Amino acid sequence: MSIDTGGLRLFVLAAEMLNISAAGRRLGMAPAVASAKLAKLEHKLGAELLHRTTRKVSLSVEGQEFLPFAREMIAQEEAALAALGKGSARISGTLRFAAPSTFAQLYIVPLLPKFLDQYPDLTLDLRLSDVQFDLIEGSYDLALRNAPLLDTSLKGRKLADDRRILCASPDYLEAHGHPETPADLNHHRLIAFRSVRARPLKNAQGDVSTFDPGSGRCPLIIDDGTSQKLATLAGAGISLNALWSVSAELSSGKLEQVLPEYEGAEDNVLWLIYPKSNVLSPKVRVFMDFLIAEIGMAPPWQRVVDGTVAKNR
Numbered sequence: 260m261s262i263d264t265g266g267l268r269l270f271v272l273a274a275e276m277l278n279i280s281a282a283g284r285r286l287g288m289a290p291a292v293a294s295a296k297l298a299k300l301e302h303k304l305g306a307e308l309l310h311r312t313t314r315k316v317s318l319s320v321e322g323q324e325f326l327p328f329a330r331e332m333i334a335q336e337e338a339a340l341a342a343l344g345k346g347s348a349r350i351s352g353t354l355r356f357a358a359p360s361t362f363a364q365l366y367i368v369p370l371l372p373k374f375l376d377q378y379p380d381l382t383l384d385l386r387l388s389d390v391q392f393d394l395i396e397g398s399y400d401l402a403l404r405n406a407p408l409l410d411t412s413l414k415g416r417k418l419a420d421d422r423r424i425l426c427a428s429p430d431y432l433e434a435h436g437h438p439e440t441p442a443d444l445n446h447h448r449l450i451a452f453r454s455v456r457a458r459p460l461k462n463a464q465g466d467v468s469t470f471d472p473g474s475g476r477c478p479l480i481i482d483d484g485t486s487q488k489l490a491t492l493a494g495a496g497i498s499l500n501a502l503w504s505v506s507a508e509l510s511s512g513k514l515e516q517v518l519p520e521y522e523g524a525e526d527n528v529l530w531l532i533y534p535k536s537n538v539l540s541p542k543v544r545v546f547m548d549f550l551i552a553e554i555g556m557a558p559p560w561q562r563v564v565d566g567t568v569a570k571n572r
Contacts, residue, residue, distance in 0.1 A: 262300070262303060262304075262332070263296075263299075263300065264332065264333060264336050265286075265296065266296050266297065266299060266300035266303075267300070267329045267332055267333055268286060268333060269282055269283060269286060269288070269293055269296055269297055269300075270297060270300060270308055270309070270322075270325075270326075270329055271326065271329050271330055271333065271353075272285055272286065272353070273293075273297065273309060273316065274308075274309065274318055274322060274326055275353055275384070277315065277316045277317065277318075278316060279293055279294055279297060279309065279311070279316055280293060280294075283296075297309065304321075304325070306319075306321040306322075306325070307319050307321065307322075308321060308322035308325060309322055330400075333352075333540075334539075334540035334543075337540050337541055337542075349378075349380050350378050350380065350381055350541050350542050350545055351380035351381055351542075352380075352381060352382070352540075352542050353381075353382040353383075353384050354381060354382070354383055354384065354400050354401065354542045354543065354546055355384045355386070355399045355400045355401075356383060356384070356385050356386070356399065356400065356401045356402065356403075356546065357385075357386040357387075357388070357399050357401075357402040357403070358385070358386075358387055358402065358403035359387070359388070359389050359403065359405065359484075360387040360388050360389055361389065361484050361485045361504060362403065362405075362503065362504075362529075363385070363387045363403070364387070365503070365504075366503065366554055366559060366560075367403075367550070367554075370549075370550075370553050370554075371383065373553075374546070374549050377545075377549075378542075378545060381542055381545075383546075386399070389482075389483060389484065399533075400533060400540070400542070400543050401531060401532070401533050401543050401546060401547065402531075402532050402533070403418065403529060403530070403531055403532075404529075404530045404532055405421050405501070405527060405528070405529050405530075413532045413533065413534060413535055414532065414533060414534075414535045415530040415531055415532035415533070416530070416531050416547055416551065417528055417529070417530060417531075417555070418528075418529040418530065418531050418550060418551060418554060418555045419503075419528075419529045419554060419555045419558045420527070420528060420529070420558075421501055421502075421503070421527035421528055421529050422501070422502040422522055422523065422527070423458075423499050423500065423501055423502065423522060423523025423525070423527060424499070424500060424502055424505070424516055424519075424522055424523070425444075425460075425470065425497055425498070425499055425500075425516065425517035425518050425521065426491055426497070426498060426499075426500050426505050426508075426509070426514045426515065426516060426517060427491060427494075427496065427497045427498075427514065427515060427517050428491060428492055428493070428494045428513070428514060428515070429512070429513075429514075429515055430494045431448075431491075431494040431495070431496065431497070432515060432517075434494075435447060435448070437517070438497070438517055438518055440518075441460060441468035441469065441470075441518060441521060442468075444470060444471070444497065444518075445471075445474050446476075447476065447496065447497050448476050448477075448478055448495065448496030448497065449470070449471075449472040449476065449477050449496055449497055449498070450472070450477070450478075450479045450480075450481065450487055450490055450491060450495055450496045450497065450498035451472035451477050451479065451480045451481070452480075452481060452482070452484070452487055452498070452499065453480070453481075453482045454480065455471075455472040455473040455477055455480060456473070457469045457470065457471035457472075457473065457474075458470045458471075458499055458523060458524075458525065459523070459524035459525060460518075460521040460522065460523060460524055461521065461522060461523075461524035462520045462521050462522075463520065467524060468521065470499050470523075476496075478495070478496065479495055479496065484500075484501065484504055485504075487500070488500060488504055488505060488508070491505075491514065492508065492513055492514065497517050499523060501527075502560050502561075503558065503559075503560035504560075506559075506560035506561075529555075531547050531550065531551075
């Protein structure tokens with residue numbers, strides 16, 4: 260069964276905007292033409308994709324199930340035309356991108372004006388939360404993850420290393436002293452992230468130890484990275500943080516690195532991931548290339564602390 264990709268584009272846009280007339284105008288169609296084109300697609304598929312009332316438009320169950328496949332077919336067409344040099348020179352459409360909110364606020368959102376100037380016909384639909392979304396069920400085109408790439412249904416490109424270091428405020432260290440060895444951490448107030456599980460540490464010589472909130476005093480367990488940093492800044496204790504999260508505070512002296520010869524031993528990497536089943540569409544490719552060029556080639560957090568933390572690597 261052949262399906263008109265023009266109708267697919269209209270459906271995808273109408274599903275995103277929840278407005279058939281507005282979606283049609285975006286594609287250069289009069290409202291009546293758009294309505295007829297969508298009805299023709301539904302007749303072809305034998306399913307109602309969008310519920311229409313006089314007050315609103317909403318996705319049907321069939322529409323929700325069909326939407327990721329419609330996006331996939333459009334992406335395949337774009338990729339095929341691009342491979343033949345026949346694609347549109349102007350990349351357009353909507354790119355749905357999920358990322359941790361703290362990282363995005365610090366490093367991605369400030370770059371968006373530059374990206375949108377380069378691709379003015381592209382719309383970015385951002386979902387910024389420290390909660391990890393299911394890419395496939397959520398119909399996301401791309402996501403940033405700071406966890407091992409274990410899901411075999413996903414593919415990814417490395418953005419940057421995600422180094423983890425121990426930090427405390429100067430006030431806390433003045434009041435409680437500086438740990439000299441990892442064993443000294445057992446006598447300090449430790450701030451745990453999400454759980455009190457032990458996290459491995461290593462130094463340049465390959466010696467391995469642990470940051471183990473469960474073995475010491477752990478007055479705080481926090482499930483939000485920004486709140487953990489704020490608690491550390493307030494002097495609540497010692498915490499293990501992503502370097503990208505605390506680099507500015509280290510540079511300004513608001514935080515100090517604890518046991519600077521040790522870092523987190525887990526192989527943490529910032530990945531740009533997308534469903535393996537998806538053709539890598541031009542809009543996804545250009546956004547990935549942009550983020551890697553602007554962030555991954557020379558991570559800003561590394562440049563900020565090159566005179567401090569980098570010496571202890």
